[in-house]
Amino acid sequence: MAIDFTLTDDQRNLQTTARNFAQNALAPVTDQIDQEPDPLRAFQLAKPAYAEACNEGIAFSMLPTEFGGGGLSNVDFVIAAEEIQAVDPGFGTTVLVNGLGLMPVWYYGTEEQKQRFISTATSDQSGEFIVGYAASEPPGTPGGTANFDAPAAGGAGMQVTATLDGDDYVLNGRKYWPCNVGGWDNEGANLSLVIVRTDPSAGGTSGLSAIMIERGTPGITYESISTSAQRGAPNCEIVFDNARVPASNLIEGTKGNGDLVINRNFAWSGPVAGIGAVAIARSAYEDALQWAKTYTGGGPAPIINYQYPGYVLGDIATKIEAARYFCWKTAHYLDQHGYHGEMLGAMCKVHCTEMLFDCVYKCMQVVGVNSLDTKNRFHRYLREASLLPLYDAGNFGMQRRRVHGVMSDETFNPRAFMDDEPVEFTKGMEGIDTIPGPRQEVPAQRAAEPFVAR
Structure with a gap:
């Protein structure tokens, strides 16, 4: 029968591994994390568990094996994620965001970018390598992330700009709520995928792109946000002040396709x-x-x-x-x-x-x-x-x-x-419900060739 909800032996082993990790590495610290008033300190309390997640292949389990990842299917990843989030959903979010930051490189990046970013993350042996994903922005005028795909020129919710200047993009603006981006010390994650406005004259269905920010990039500051839940997932405000990022860090297939x-x-x-x-x-x-x-x-x-x-x-x-x-x-x-x-x-x-x-x-x-x-x-x-x-x-x-x-x-x-x-x-x-009045027609197109799951 094609429909079978019985887990395979491999899936049961994966479930058991994730459950044991959650009980042994997370459960002893999760209450302490939740009760810690300093959000950065709360995140740092999870660092030993994260190192163990790296050691067990959990931290980058969603990425393809050809670039050093665990190669889990989405079904397998969800099976493991339930066990981890039953103990600490914030830690589950931290691992999830590693994928949100690197999966688009797999979908849309060049082979060189896949090797430079994905393989670098999966081959790191420090037990600390972490990846952020930055889309959300603070409310303002027009502001707010929710209307990111508004087709009207200048009307999209993404207002962090990336202006090409020679071999670099210069980034300015603020992000609010992104996870993992501050890293373990609020000096920056090892890598962060950031959605930026590369065309200020276009709307959100054509003016946005995704660029990779590396730790140590000058002109970027991070400040923790204290949240009422998922205390182990580090949220930050990011301020970009003429931050220069190599143009080669713009993920190739995302130019004009950040939406x-x-x-x-x-x-x-x-x-x-x-x-x-x-x-x-x-x-x-x-x-x-x-x-x-x-x-x-x-x-x-x-x-x-x-x-x-x-x-x-x-x-x-x-x-x-x-x-x-x-x-x-x-x-x-x-x-x-x-x-x-x-x-x-x-x-x-x-x-x-x-x-x-x-x-x-x-x-x-x-x-x-x-x-x-x-x-x-x-x-x-x-x-x-x-x-x-x-x-x-x-x-x-x-x-x-x-x-x-x-x-x-x-x-x-x-x-x-x-x-x-x-x-x-x-x-x-896209764009429906983002502006009052009749729906605007936007030409249908894809960002790249259809992606075939491995």
Whole structure:
């Protein structure tokens, strides 16, 4: 039978490896990370675990073996990611961002760029090599990341400019929220992929590109952002002040196609964020179930024997199972279709992350007022649940707009995902909902030759 949810022996071994890593390397420090008030110090507390992730091949497991990566399929990566994020979703984000920074080089870079950037990362033996991805920007005029693909000239949300000057691009502007970019000391990640405006006269569907920034580049400063959840994932504000970057660092196929980089990255990360929601819901559910099996509330038997706790926990278990398989389906679709799944990835991220908050709060209702005792960790699950729908491209705006753009296109087949058919994502599907009035027509084109998954 073609559809089989049984994990292979290799996948079970991968799951066990990831679970053991999470329990042995992450679990002992995750509460300390969450409670540390200094965001940079909180991230640094995860450094020994990150070194172990490098040693075990986890940190760059999503990259192709031909450039030294682990070569995991998207399905395999999602299986491993659930185990890690069930213990510390922030650490899962750190690993995810390594991929967001380097996967576009694999998709769109020259062979020289792939060797220079991907192979350098995967061959490093220090246990510290980390990669950032910088798209998000602060609100302003026009400002704000969410309308990055607005087709109107100068109307896109990306305002960091990259102006060609001889053999260099000169970068100016600010980024806000990017992860990993500050590195372990806020002096810069080893590499960071940055979405920049290379054509100020064009809109977001043609004026954006992606360029690689190397650690030590003058004219760049980083400042930590303190967040309420995922304390182990380092977010920063970046300020570019006439920072000069070699023109050869502009990823070849992304020139004028930074919009496609963003959409494709968020397609890839959709099931990873989705499985993060599954992981957190799973942890909350297991804690609530254990509570219900041991807590009597002064009655004659544990509360699991009563209808309300039993039905509520059963509903939660059902939602977790359904969401897990949606993530597997989405990851499999990406594997089957050259790492393209812009609409399905968004659907998966929206559905799973919005399921999470309901599951966590219902677990808290089962536990009752004792869920507010910080020793029981539900406060953390609730904070993580509030974060996931808002980060990695907010569900309102960037994620739902991508679904809207594909669905409204006259070429869209509503049975495509059911039939496992490719859904090509074009520039003509972008820009919807970003400006008032009728939708502007944008010529459909691809950034490069269709990418074939290895």
